[in-house]
Amino acid sequence: MAKAVRAVALGLLFVLLASGILVAMPARAEAAEPYEWTIAVFGDADNNLEGAWDKYTDPALKGIPASDQIKVVAGLDRFSTLGAEIIEYTYGDSTVVESYDEMDFGSAATLKWFVQRVDALYDSNHLALIVWDHGGGWWGVCWDDTDMSYMTLPEFSEGISAAGVYIDVLGFDACMMSGIEVVYDMYLTGLVGMMVASEQLVPYDGFPYDLMFSHLATDPYLTKEEVADDMVYGWDMYYGNKGWVDLSALDVPILGGVVLNEFITWVGAMNANVAVNLDDYLRAFKKSEMVSGWYIMDIDRFAARILNDRDVTDPALRDATAALESAIDLGVNAQSGGGKRPLSGMTLWFGIEGEYLNYGSRYSELAFASDTGWYSFMTAVNGY
Numbered sequence: 001m002a003k004a005v006r007a008v009a010l011g012l013l014f015v016l017l018a019s020g021i022l023v024a025m026p027a028r029a030e031a032a033e034p035y036e037w038t039i040a041v042f043g044d045a046d047n048n049l050e051g052a053w054d055k056y057t058d059p060a061l062k063g064i065p066a067s068d069q070i071k072v073v074a075g076l077d078r079f080s081t082l083g084a085e086i087i088e089y090t091y092g093d094s095t096v097v098e099s100y101d102e103m104d105f106g107s108a109a110t111l112k113w114f115v116q117r118v119d120a121l122y123d124s125n126h127l128a129l130i131v132w133d134h135g136g137g138w139w140g141v142c143w144d145d146t147d148m149s150y151m152t153l154p155e156f157s158e159g160i161s162a163a164g165v166y167i168d169v170l171g172f173d174a175c176m177m178s179g180i181e182v183v184y185d186m187y188l189t190g191l192v193g194m195m196v197a198s199e200q201l202v203p204y205d206g207f208p209y210d211l212m213f214s215h216l217a218t219d220p221y222l223t224k225e226e227v228a229d230d231m232v233y234g235w236d237m238y239y240g241n242k243g244w245v246d247l248s249a250l251d252v253p254i255l256g257g258v259v260l261n262e263f264i265t266w267v268g269a270m271n272a273n274v275a276v277n278l279d280d281y282l283r284a285f286k287k288s289e290m291v292s293g294w295y296i297m298d299i300d301r302f303a304a305r306i307l308n309d310r311d312v313t314d315p316a317l318r319d320a321t322a323a324l325e326s327a328i329d330l331g332v333n334a335q336s337g338g339g340k341r342p343l344s345g346m347t348l349w350f351g352i353e354g355e356y357l358n359y360g361s362r363y364s365e366l367a368f369a370s371d372t373g374w375y376s377f378m379t380a381v382n383g384y
Helices: 009-020 051-064 108-121 153-163 180-189 207-219 222-241 254-270 274-288 301-306 316-332 354-363 365-374 374-381
Strands: 033-044 070-078 084-088 092-099 122-130 143-146 150-151 167-173 192-197 246-253 297-299 334-336 346-348
Touching: 009 297, 033 051, 033 108, 033 143, 033 365, 051 070, 051 084, 051 092, 051 207, 070 108, 070 207, 084 108, 084 354, 108 122, 108 153, 122 222, 143 153, 150 153, 153 180, 153 297, 167 222, 180 192, 180 254, 180 346, 180 365, 192 222, 192 254, 207 301, 222 246, 222 334, 246 254, 246 316, 254 274, 254 365, 254 374, 274 301, 297 301, 301 316, 301 346, 316 334, 346 374, 354 374, 365 374
Parallel strands: 033 070, 033 122, 122 167, 167 192
Antiparallel strands: 070 084, 084 092, 143 150, 192 246, 246 334, 297 346
């Protein structure tokens, strides 16, 4: 079971907010040495979320306390105007530092460009990249209405790999991006340390950036794990423990190892028992489905249903299920939301019936689907 938000860290953020530390500190005149952190937001507002950027995201970015060791920057593409901008944020203010003609923010090439441009403009020891837009889990992210495009998961991974810049913390200010399929693709790039994402829905307000990064502004030498955890704590302060929203901090290298070891073993055990336990699997899915109509389930809730089902008696399957639960827990550093039933931090596609017929072939193109045997298992579940 995923780790809950730690009260000590929340208390620390409350102290920071109450103590007046949010007052802007003077920025250094020149960056003789690399900045410690760059916080970079890839803002695809070229769709119906443009209003959310102006009402919530822009003020939240301006609310991050100033620090001479941290740069806050965004690449923004709007729907109401043609063109794109790179915007630099300081406490209470923002400045457009570069302007461009219209760009396709639903393109892996643009993602690559932005990451490399940020790396060139701001020499930093650590990078937090936040992807801001609609999200669809394994389907992809960043819908650009002007260019009628979006990035599939393989395309997004291609953009990250092609940029060639190590990302200490990759955040998704976008719905449903905390899928194990996404985590695995990021693991394969070898360029992502921590990932911060939601299993369910990110509200219109989006990330509370001021709360998420206030601690980093006062202590710029935090580790990537601490920064990712702070993002979850800031989320928890803003949204609380609601059933339909959540956020998790995921250790990508650890969870990539889980996929290649415990998950593959578990899929083999599940597949070996599919003829006997099919009805049990289907019931477990229905009880662990996260967002209706998207056929994604919380892995921990599904595993718990299997372990609590007296009809599932095979020792190898039960041992593999328990091992998977424990292994995932080691890679989930912090988790907020889910209501009364804690979440594992990651979802998994469970495509049955019409979902499998319509989209199974597309799912099969994912690295996760083929490398783990999960698509073959879904094929067996659907009787093909």
